[in-house]
Amino acid sequence: MCGIVGYVGPQSALDVVMAGLKRLEYRGYDSAGVAVLADGQLAAAKKAGKLVNLEKELAERPLPAGWTGIGHTRWATHGAPTDANAHPHLDNAGRVAVVHNGIIENFAELRGELMERGHELTSETDTEVVAHLLAEEFSATADLAEAMRLVCRRLKGAFTLVAMHADEPDVVVGARRNSPLVVGIGDGEAFLASDVAAFIAHTRSALELGQDQVVELRRDGVTVTGFDGRPAEARAFTVDWDAAAAEKGGYASFMLKEIAEQPKAVFDTLLGRIDAEGNLTLDEVRISASELREMDKVVIVACGTAFHAGLIAKYAIEHFTRIPCEVELASEFRYRDPILDAQTLVIAISQSGETMDTLMALRHAREQGSKVLAICNTNGSTIPRESDAVLYTHAGPEVAVASTKAFLTQLVACYLVALYLGQVRGTKWGDEVRAVVRDLAQIGDAVERVLGTMEPVRQLARSLADRNTVLFLGRHVGYPVALEGALKLKELAYMHAEGFAAGELKHGPIALIEEGLPVVVVVPSPRGRSLLHDKIVSNIQEIRARGARTIVIAEEGDEAVVPYADHLVRIPPTPTLLQPLVATVPLQVFACELATVRGNAVDQPRNLAKSVTVE
Ligand code: AGP
Secondary structure, rough: EEEEEEEEOOHHHHHHHHHHHHHHHHOOOOEEEEEEEEEEEEEEEEEEOOHHHHHHHHHHOOOOOEEEEEEEOOOOOOOOOOOOOOEEEEEEOOOOOEEEEEEEEHHHHHHHHHHOOOOOOOOOOHHHHHHHHHHHHHHHHHOOHHHHHHOOOOOOOOEEEEEEEOOOOOOEEEEOOOOOOOOEEEOOOOEEEOOOOHHHOOEEEEEEEEEEEEEEEEEEEEEEEEEEOOOOOOOEEEOOOOHHHHHHHOOOHHHHHHHHHHHHHHHHHHOOOOOOOOOEEOOOOOOOOOHHHHOOEEEEOOOOHHHHHHHHHHHHHHHHHOOOEEEEEHHHHHEEEEEEEEEEEEEEEEOOOOOHHHHHHHHHHHHHHEEEEEOOOOOOOHHHHOHHHHHHHOOOOOOOOOHHHHHHHHHHHHHHHHHHHHHOOOOOOHHHOOOOOOHHHHHHHHHHHOOOOOHHHHHHHHHHOOOOOEEEEEOOOOOHHHHHHHHHHOOOOOOEEEEHHHHHHOOOHHHHHHOOOEEEEEOOOOOOOOHHHHHHHHHHHHHOOOOOEEEEEOOOOOOOHHHHHOEEEOOOOOOHOOHHHHHHEEEHHHHHHHHOOOOOOOOOOOOOOOOOOOO
16 A cells, blocks of 8 residues: 655645655555656655655755656565665656556566566566556657556556656656546646545545546646546545545544455455466465475464464464464463474464564574464565565555454465465365465455445444443354454453353353343354354353343354344355454454444554564
8 A cells, every 4th residue: 555646737846746745654654755857857766764764865865846746655565665666666768757556466477578678677566567668658659648558458456557757747647447546636736646635735626536547637637538548537526534534534543444445455465366377376485385395284473363363374274284283372482382393384474574472483483493484464574574485465554553454464365375385285276276266356345245234233332332341252263253353342442352262151151141241153154064053053042041142243144043143243155264354344343333432542542552562
């Protein structure tokens, strides 16, 4: 989720672009850069690290004054956060500059073709290929908008592109597919940005570009076409948010924004992982297939929500690979003197990539000779850097302390690793892998459907604002979902909550059940392992007979639970192992609403930090 700004008009392009990037600072980033057009020449500056590093660079080596410019803050997906990988990217002649948000799935193929035609590419990014392709097309069309249309028709994946060419000094061109881009219309000036926060200081008159559209900005107006060159309509609107609201995309909190971003986060995490033959390709996994075939055990280490993702991953890894998988709290792991060797694959799951407990656990594992694969959302952070391989989630920056979209993308990444291990070890045939990947590809829409039915969950949460305790029950992959639902309620609503394996109830916890006690029950699909389903329906009957107020999360069409559910929350049917991807969402919404009605700081709960860098 990078930040993009483009400008053409009478103001200093550098000033407008830098101020816009500052407004997009909340989007998180690991590098930043700008380019301006002055006297027929392109001048660019880019630096790894925070925006302040770029500001220092510009203070030491100012760019010439120009009135056309583009800028970018990068949240790395392909290529570490370095100066060379920072945007903008230029062609070899330095006549084209481009910035990009998204993932170009076929960049490797395009890169190879360009190098065969003599282009020299110097970064590890997918974006750089676009600068060279635009230069080629422009040399034939002498029209940047047309060049952009021709290039976009060759790209696969999700992308927002903004570019300029030294031969067209008062023009900025943008394009989008599956990634946001908005236009600001000023008086004799025009803006492009990832979101309106970047230009509402100048204008509140905006256009939202549609799918597969190209926009050409000039001082006297904008022209919008499809990738095919035919005129197209972009939705005009007036921005009525203030800057703070704009950073949250109009949501009341980053937490709500990030819950809503989950369908796209799931979609983006799957992008670029399937090759032309439909097989899984986890190109960042630098542990060889032969080494992976030698593994006889998997150990997952993580904390908090990431630990819950690991608990769910265990079911998938053991099911797909038939090798044992242990899941360990990172803070306990190395103190129990675990049995580790070169045949143990350790998977470290971390959103921030800086959690000290998890970092120390993986260091211990590597000292014992084990290979470590990191699943991480923050490119270039410490945990992936100290691992043998990494699979990045593409949730984009997660600002709210309570993890939501990172959790869902951790699950997606865990399923992909489990499938990859099965594919490499031959315990999963290609068609079986492709079938699961097809199911995963439907999950984004399923999550979207759940998000559209959450008003009764919010009303229920508000009705429980004065409660002190909520219990959560689940079986199989629903048990870690129960743990995650309890954690969300603890860290957001400051309410006592506890998750249990439903089968464990009769071994003690059922003594907690009393009249009116709210108990959330995550019900497995009746289509899967019906034994599990029947048993949890019995559990619901048991607690209801003792006065519990049952809040049942169950699949559409599951009628067996209806007589015992005081509140019934429906989720779309999914394959058994994938149910956590949809069952977790109502629990996130429930906890967030309870925290809100209690007046808590939803994005920054008390006593918590987004990244726990102490043991
Ligand atoms: C989850 O909502 C919490 N913010 C916390 O449990 C978090 O998952 C844990 O601290 C691990 O963080 P990491 O994923 O950045 O390693």
